[in-house]
Amino acid sequence: MDLSLRHSPFGGRVIKTHEFSGLRLVEGAYSAKTKVPKHTHEQAVFCIALDGLCNEAFAGKLREYKPFTVEFLPSNQCHSLAFPGAETRAFSVDISSFWLERAREYSLKLEDSVHCQGGLLSGLFMKLYCEFRQMDNASPLAIEGLILEMLAEASRRQVKVSDRTPPHWLTQTLELLHEQFSEQLTLTHLATSVGVHPVHLAREFRKFYHGTIGEYVRQLRVEQTCRALCASDVPLAAIGSAAGFSDQSHFSRTFKRVIGMTPAEYRRAFRPR
Numbered sequence: 001m002d003l004s005l006r007h008s009p010f011g012g013r014v015i016k017t018h019e020f021s022g023l024r025l026v027e028g029a030y031s032a033k034t035k036v037p038k039h040t041h042e043q044a045v046f047c048i049a050l051d052g053l054c055n056e057a058f059a060g061k062l063r064e065y066k067p068f069t070v071e072f073l074p075s076n077q078c079h080s081l082a083f084p085g086a087e088t089r090a091f092s093v094d095i096s097s098f099w100l101e102r103a104r105e106y107s108l109k110l111e112d113s114v115h116c117q118g119g120l121l122s123g124l125f126m127k128l129y130c131e132f133r134q135m136d137n138a139s140p141l142a143i144e145g146l147i148l149e150m151l152a153e154a155s156r157r158q159v160k161v162s163d164r165t166p167p168h169w170l171t172q173t174l175e176l177l178h179e180q181f182s183e184q185l186t187l188t189h190l191a192t193s194v195g196v197h198p199v200h201l202a203r204e205f206r207k208f209y210h211g212t213i214g215e216y217v218r219q220l221r222v223e224q225t226c227r228a229l230c231a232s233d234v235p236l237a238a239i240g241s242a243a244g245f246s247d248q249s250h251f252s253r254t255f256k257r258v259i260g261m262t263p264a265e266y267r268r269a270f271r272p273r
Contacts, residue, residue, distance in 0.1 A: 012036075015089075018132060020140050022096030023147065025132050029089045030054075036081040043094045044110070045073045046150060048125045051230060052088025056081050063115050065090075068122045068223045072114040072154040091129050099147060108155035118223055120211055121153045123258050126226075130260040133269055156210055166208045169194040173201065177213070181220040182244035187213065221245060222258045229267040236263050 012034070015027040024043075027050075030036075038057075047070070054065040058079040065071070065088075073079065075097075100110055116122070128146040131139040166174075172194045177185070190213070191198040205213050221243040228239045240251025240263070255263050 016132075018135060021144060022098045023143065024094040025091070025143070026094075027089070027091045027129075027132070029087050030081075030083045031087050032083060032085055034083045038078050038080045040076045040078050041073065041094070042075055043096055044075050044100060045071075045092055045094055046125065046147075046154075047071045047073070047090055047092040048122065048129070050089040050091060050129075051227075052083065052090075053085045054081055054083050054088050054090070058113065066117070067227055068126075069115070069117050070121045070125055072110075072150075074111060074113060077113060091125070091132070093128070093147070095147065095151075099151065103148070103151045103155070106152075108151060109158045110151065110155055112158045114154045114157050116157065118219055119209065119216065120219070121150060121157070122223065123219055124150050124153065126258075127260045130269075134261075153210070167204070169196055170201075170204055170208060173205065173213075174209075177217060177220065181217050182224070182242065184244070185217065217244075218254060219258065222255055225251065225255060225263065226259070226266065229263055239263070 012028050012030045015029060017024065017026045019025070030052075049065040049067050049069045051067050056063045056065060056071075056079055058073075058077070063071075103110055114121070124146055128143055128150070131142050131146070173190055176190060176193060187198045187202060191201045194201070202213065205216075209216060224243045225239050225245075228234060228242070229236075232239075236251065237248040240248055240255075243251070245251035245254065252262055255266070259266060261269070
């Protein structure tokens, strides 16, 4: 999904945009029931959904976008979009060929599209979005560094997909984490639930998802609190507790480390306008 169409010819509106160093950053929105017919982009695009829902037709498949879903779409690849529900808001970055040539100097693989929900790529993108929203003299440098990290992670995900697919029990583990992330999970409990040894589970999880199970759960909790902060006036302590954080201090420290600002700052900045 992307909202980088310069003149919003399909009903989209641009909320904010910045351009520098071969990057074009756009926060934009599409109203409900909008459809964008098949099209391609001259430049590669990163996009993250902030709120709402989008369905994308790409390479003969339907991909769903909800908050914190991230896409990397190489240039000149055809897709179409449909926004079935309420207004959908997203943040996209058009990336000039200069950046891709620089990445390929390090043998990064960036020929295929990436579509993922949450995880490291989502966390990096949200940090980039925070820099975009609070632009100062240091933000362009910070954004350039984050773009390189995102390209590296997109490349790792492409290598993973092309080399191996995760075993069924690892997919089950991922489903359990999404269902139970707010609970006090243990490695032994997860391993027993899917029928493998805890050491094997930890090793294979890191191999396929490029991080520990604890890091993945932490990201899921932060994403849940982001949604709650934008959608309600519930006190911060209650939001953190519902997502599985032990107390408000733990919640605030973890949130700032992952997102780059405190929960209160995030609520003030990202409540829908």
